[in-house]
Amino acid sequence: MISSGLIGFVAGHYSADRPPAVAGKKNQHSSPALSAASEAEHVSYVCPMHPEIVADQPGDCPICGMPLVAHTHAHTPQNSAFPAVKISPTVAHNLGVRLAQAHTGTMQRKIETIGKITRIDPTARQILTPPISGELSFVADKDAGDQVKKGELLFAVSSPELLALQQEFQQSFTDGDRQSATQMLPRLQQYGLSAEQISRLQQGEPPRLAAQVFAKEDGFVFFRRGAVGDPVNRGFTVFNLSGNTQTVEVTAEIFERQWNWVETNQQAWMTVRGLPGVHFKGRVVRVEPPVGYTTRSLEIKIKFKTDHPGLSQSMFAHISIDAQSRNNILQIPKDAVIRTGDGDRVVKLLDDGAYQPVAVVCGEASAGMIEILSGLNDNDAVVASGQFLIDSESNLQAGLRRLANDNGQRQPNAIDD
Structure with a gap:
């Protein structure tokens, strides 16, 4: 003033x-x-x-x-500095007005970034070591060149430390001390017991189960070491396997705000400009600690299994990662938001059929959707296409309203045929 x-x-x-x-x-x-x-x-x-x-x-x-x-x-209309606009169905059709509904649901985060092929392993080696020190109680009869199948048991390890932990777990479970038993579950899994073996302990099976190691994928034995009864430690290589396809390792960087979005084993996709229409599917294998004070970036490693001859080391690629999702998010299509220097707004469909621009506060945007922090409610209808012409008309009416006096002058409030 x-x-x-x-x-x-x-x-x-x-x-x-x-x-x-x-x-x-x-x-x-x-x-x-x-x-x-x-x-x-x-x-x-x-x-x-x-x-x-x-x-x-x-x-x-x-x-x-x-x-x-x-x-x-x-x-002035409540909740908006812009008047509502009445549009006939014919004009709405000619403008290409398309509606979308604000809804609360799961927002799937997607990370789009650029990566570089840093390593190509033509043998796709996989080294299998014991999860705990002990002695070999079983070794599969496989020699170099033999084929292995995914999920096939390759070797087992017995350990006094593992047996003692099994006894303690079973005793706690039998005594009803569920809290102590639950706290031991991560260690049992770390030492190589499967969920099926833990269930057998809970059902009373004697606690002398061995840690079992299975093949994670189809492949061939490159070499094998050790026999039943041999002592082994956690760094001892029992099986060295080679896969059927080569492994392509890609290094990429993500932004600081995406640090908590990424975990190992998340699915990722890769495309290369020189190979249009070809998509490679892989998984995140490693997430490095935060690096770069100036860039504030995080380095991740992604592996793709493919024999495509068009890939070579040092090539750049576009990477898309299916990151962690968020639940109970109010969201609308990203295209429905009008970005201005004074803030964001959308064109909302009112109960009487009129259209009114309303200010909104936006949050994260992902996979074509954008989070709405304030300004809309669940099930509100917004204009997802053709909203810019409606918003321009509302701005024009707001300017005419400001110029009008109280002489009974008629203000336009509709877009007629």
């Missing part, structure tokens, strides 16, 4: 042959309608040519001398 004293000061310096208009006094340009409007609540007076000149009483603009126009705030 510009005070009346400041208005008078500007007017005195602008024109010497015209007396300055002082807010609070009527002049020859004032109309009875403006005088009546000044008595209403929430009425301000604005110059139609200089909207920064605002007074709480009728008068002239100190810059251009035009009469100030009454602006009644009571007529």
Whole structure:
């Protein structure tokens, strides 16, 4: 709000042959309608040519001398600075208006980044070592060149440490100490017991189960070491396997805000510009600690199994990662949001069929959807296509409303045929 004293000061310096208009006094340009409007609540007076000149009483603009126009705030629609717009079905069809509904659900995060092929292993080696120190109680009869199948048992390890932990777990479970038993589960899994073996312990099977190691994928034995009864430690290589396809390792970087989105074993996709239409499917295998104070980036490693001859080391590729999802997120299509310098807004469909721009606060955007933090409710209908023309019409009506006086002048409130 510009005070009346400041208005008078500007007017005195602008024109010497015209007396300055002082807010609070009527002049020859004032109309009875403006005088009546000044008595209403929430009425301000604005110059139609200089909207920064605002007074709480009728008068002239100190810059251009035009009469100030009454602006009644009571007529402004609630929750929006823009009036609603009525559109006939024919015009809506011609404008290509398409509606979408705000809904609360799961937002699937996707990370799009650029990666570089840092390593190609033509043998796709896989080294299998014991999960705990002990002695070999079983070794599959496989020699170099023999084929292995995914899920096939390759060797087992017995360990006094593992047997003692099994006894303690079974005793706690039998005594009803579920809290202590639950706390031991991660260690049992770390030492190589499967969920099926743990279930057998809970059912009372004697606690002398061995840690078992299975083949993670189809392949061939490159070499095998050890026999039943041999002592082994966690770094001892029992089987060295080679897969049927080569392994392509890609190094990529993600932004700081995406640090907690990525975990190992998440699915990833790769495309290369030189191979249009070809998509490679892989998984995240390693997430490095945060690096780079200036770039604030995180380095990740992704592996793809493929024999495609078009891939070579040092090639750049586009990487898409299916990151962790978020639940109970109010979201709308990203295309429905109008980005402006004054903030974001959407065009909302009202109950009476009119369209009204409303301000919104947006959050994360992913997979074509954007999170709405405030401004909309669940099941609100918004315009997802053609909203810019409706928003422009509402802006035009808002400008005409500001210029209007109380002479009963009709304001356009619809887009007719």
